[in-house]
Amino acid sequence: MTTMNTRGTDETSAEKSVEKKVDEMRTAARPPLDTAPAGDLRSRALGLIVPLGLVVLMACLPLLNLSLPGVLPGATYTPGTLHMLALAMVMAGAALSYHLLFGVAGLLSFGHALYFAIGAYGLGIVMEHLELGLVPAALLIVVAAVVLSTLLGAISLQVTGIPFAMVTLAFAQAGFVLVRKDPGRLTGGEEGLRLPTDYVPDWLVGVADTRNLYWLALAGLVLAFVVVTWVQRSRAGHVAEAVRENELRVQVLGMRPFLVKLAIFVAASVIAAAMGMVHLLLNSGAVPHITSAEFTISLLLMVVLGGVGSRWGALVGAFVYVILSQRLAVLAQLPAIENLPAVLRIPLSEPMFILGTIFVLVVMFLPGGLAGLGLRVRALFSRRSAADLDEQARTPEALVQEDDQQR
Numbered sequence: 001m002t003t004m005n006t007r008g009t010d011e012t013s014a015e016k017s018v019e020k021k022v023d024e025m026r027t028a029a030r031p032p033l034d035t036a037p038a039g040d041l042r043s044r045a046l047g048l049i050v051p052l053g054l055v056v057l058m059a060c061l062p063l064l065n066l067s068l069p070g071v072l073p074g075a076t077y078t079p080g081t082l083h084m085l086a087l088a089m090v091m092a093g094a095a096l097s098y099h100l101l102f103g104v105a106g107l108l109s110f111g112h113a114l115y116f117a118i119g120a121y122g123l124g125i126v127m128e129h130l131e132l133g134l135v136p137a138a139l140l141i142v143v144a145a146v147v148l149s150t151l152l153g154a155i156s157l158q159v160t161g162i163p164f165a166m167v168t169l170a171f172a173q174a175g176f177v178l179v180r181k182d183p184g185r186l187t188g189g190e191e192g193l194r195l196p197t198d199y200v201p202d203w204l205v206g207v208a209d210t211r212n213l214y215w216l217a218l219a220g221l222v223l224a225f226v227v228v229t230w231v232q233r234s235r236a237g238h239v240a241e242a243v244r245e246n247e248l249r250v251q252v253l254g255m256r257p258f259l260v261k262l263a264i265f266v267a268a269s270v271i272a273a274a275m276g277m278v279h280l281l282l283n284s285g286a287v288p289h290i291t292s293a294e295f296t297i298s299l300l301l302m303v304v305l306g307g308v309g310s311r312w313g314a315l316v317g318a319f320v321y322v323i324l325s326q327r328l329a330v331l332a333q334l335p336a337i338e339n340l341p342a343v344l345r346i347p348l349s350e351p352m353f354i355l356g357t358i359f360v361l362v363v364m365f366l367p368g369g370l371a372g373l374g375l376r377v378r379a380l381f382s383r384r385s386a387a388d389l390d391e392q393a394r395t396p397e398a399l400v401q402e403d404d405q406q407r
Contacts, residue, residue, distance in 0.1 A: 051225075058218055061085070062211040071323060073330070079210040083282070084326050086210070086217035090279050092318035093224035095302040097271035099314040100228050102303060104237060105264040106244030108165045110296050111172030114152075115269040117291035118145055119276025121179065121193055124286060125186050128196040137199070138277055142270060149269030153262050160247075169293055176291040192287035195280060204281055213282050220278045221315075224271050228311060231267050240264050301359055307369030316370050324358070325351050 061076040073080045094116055101107050119141055126137040156167045182189035197205045203212050231237050243250050243257040250257050280286050289295060298321070306317025328351035331337065337348050347353045366373050 082214040086214040088322040089217040089221040093275040095314040095318040097268040098299040101268040103309040105240040109168040111168030113295040114172040115272040116276040119273030120280040120286040127199040145273035153265035195284040307371030310371035313371030
C-alpha cells in the first residue's frame, strides 16, 4: 500500500514537474506585449529607409565618379550616362502609370501612349503658341489631361476586355495620325516637335545642364511612385483590385465599378502626361513614335518583365528595358558581331529581337517577373533561417515527449 502511494506521489510530482517546464517554455516563447508594435514599427521604418536610401543614392550619382563597364556608357557624372539614366526614370514613371492601369485595375490598354504624347506635345505647343512659361503651361496640360482622359475613359469603359483594348488603340491611332499629318503646323509632322527654349529656364536647356534634367526626372519618378502608392492603397485602389478579380460581386455589394475604373484610368493618364512633359524637356523635343502603339507595348513589356502587380517590378522592368535597348544597340555595332555568320549576326544586330527573346524567357520561366524572382529568393532564405531556428529551438511538446521517454 505504501509502495503504491509512493508511486502515485512520484507520478504526480513528475507530472507537475513536466507541467511546470511546459509553462516555463510557453512563457519564454510568448513575446512581451510591446514587441509586436516594435516589430511593426521596425518593418515600417525599413519600408521607408530603403526607398529613401535609394532616392538619396540616385540623387548623388551625378556627383560621383562611378563606372559600370558594359552597363553604363561612361562614368555617372558624364552627360551620356546621366541622359540614359534620366530616360530610364522617365520610362519608369510611365511604366508605373501603366501598372496602375493594368496591374491594379486589370485594364489592358493599347492606347496609353496617347496620354504620354499629350504631355510631351501639349506642353511644347502651349508654350510656343500661347507664349506661356513652363509652370503655367504644365498646369494647363495637367488640366487638359484630366478632362480628355475623363472623356475618352468614359467612352472606352463602356466595354471591357479585348474590346476595351481595341477602343483605346483606336483613340491612340487617331492621335498618331494627327501628329504625323501636322495640322496647322503644330506638331512638326515626321520631324517631330522642337522644344521652345525661349519659355524654358536656362538651367534646363543644353547638354551642360543634363545634371539638372536628371534631378528633374528623379523628382518626377518619386512623385509618380508616391501617387501610385497612395492610389493603390486607397479605398478606390482596393475596390479596383476587387473589380479586377470579380466585377459582378462588387456590383452585388452595391459599389460602382465604372466610377472606380474611370478614376484609375484618369489617374494613370495624368501620371503618363506628367512624365511626357519631362520627356519633352529631357530630349529637347518630341517625335511621333511616342504616340504609337509600339510605345504602349513597350510599357506593357516593362510591366510584365518586372512583374505584373508590383510597383517595384515596374521600376526594375523599366530600367532593365531601357538599359538593354540602349546598350544592345551599341553591342550590335561591335566588330565581333559583324564578323559572325549571317545566321547569328542578323538577330544579334537587332536589339528588339533580343529583348523579345528575353521577354519570352521571362514569361515562360519567371511568371512573376523579376519581382517574383526576388520574392522567391527571399522566401528561400527565410525557409533556411526558419529551419535553423527549428533545429535550435525545443518546443513544449518535444519537452513533454522527452520527459515521457525518460520516465
